[in-house]
Amino acid sequence: MSLFGRNKNKGKPPPGEPPAKLVERAFNDLRVHVRLQEQDIAVSEDFHAQLHASMPELVPYGSNQYAAVRAVLDWDHQIPNEYMLLRIYTAYSRHEARLLDTQIRARDQAITSDNVYPEFDLPDYGDLDASETYIAVLRPGSADFEEFRFFSDWRKEVRPPVARAALSAVKQLESYQEAYRTRQNDALGSAVVVGWVPPCLAKSTAWAVEIWLVVEFDGQIGKAKVFMVDSESLVVTREYLTEVHVP
Known part of the structure; x- marks a missing residue:
């Protein structure tokens, strides 16, 4: 499929x-x-x-x-x-x-x-x-x-079954679980699907799904743990921290 x-x-x-x-x-x-x-x-x-x-x-x-x-x-x-x-x-x-x-x-x-x-x-x-x-x-x-x-104007159009599969793959990672346990507070919410990422950026074979878990936020600036999941193999191909800014 x-x-x-x-x-x-x-x-x-x-x-x-x-x-x-x-x-x-x-x-x-x-x-x-x-x-x-x-x-x-x-x-x-x-x-x-x-x-x-x-x-x-x-x-x-x-x-x-x-x-x-x-x-x-x-x-x-x-x-x-x-x-x-x-x-x-x-x-x-x-x-x-x-x-x-x-x-x-x-x-x-x-x-x-x-x-x-x-x-x-x-x-x-x-x-x-x-x-x-x-x-x-x-x-x-x-x-x-x-x-x-x-x-792209369609980057955020990730179908629910794809999003659920990618989120499930990420939540099984020890690095995700550690980031979730040690983040600033529980009010930051759960992981969210950001959108599609091409293989050249995700270092994946197929197009990947990008997922963010916000770990710090003070109302304007924070940090998020980023995961990129190959949409076919469901392998997490990249993980890193990025800054979060609210204009």
């Missing part, structure tokens, strides 16, 4: 090339924000190849296949740039690929229209609609990812 809830290409042939080939093509066609180009940052083909080499393997969610992958190297709205943002956008269907490309072209036009003086702020390539979005944070001149994160 499939544990995935959103399968846009179920029963259909793959709409495009293998993920690795699409990612390679995306880096061959890498868009570099004009503010980075003006600072002569990340403009060489050799650097683009280094960025490509830093990319983890992407695996589409469920039975989906990628129809398109797009890569953009974005600025951080500072001159000189302190960070760069590598944005990876994917589309599961040709229709979504066309919509994604339309958004990118519209952002290109907005940037070109506003680019009157080099010291002016400009739009970036953030907040585009895509099937899956990945963002890497880098320092100018470095191809090493300081952070790599996944975003």
Whole structure:
């Protein structure tokens, strides 16, 4: 039984090339924000190849296949740039690929229209609609990812049977039981399902389910124990502490 809830290409042939080939093509066609180009940052083909080499393997969610992958190297709205943002956008269907490309072209036009003086702020390539979005944070001149994160509008859509199975696997762990016993107080509640995590972040074979157990919280800042559970094998592949902030 499939544990995935959103399968846009179920029963259909793959709409495009293998993920690795699409990612390679995306880096061959890498868009570099004009503010980075003006600072002569990340403009060489050799650097683009280094960025490509830093990319983890992407695996589409469920039975989906990628129809398109797009890569953009974005600025951080500072001159000189302190960070760069590598944005990876994917589309599961040709229709979504066309919509994604339309958004990118519209952002290109907005940037070109506003680019009157080099010291002016400009739009970036953030907040585009895509099937899956990945963002890497880098320092100018470095191809090493300081952070790599996944975003989607369906990430929290974990079906109840999948959530229950993942929670059950986590609650059997000694590390979970120890964290539960020693946490700040019982009012912090039980473990909660946060959403789906791709294999490249969960270090899993299949897509994983992310689960949090809040262990400290003072009303604004706290800590949570994070568990990532392979949705097929139900093996917990990652555990770590993270900070919790309330705006």
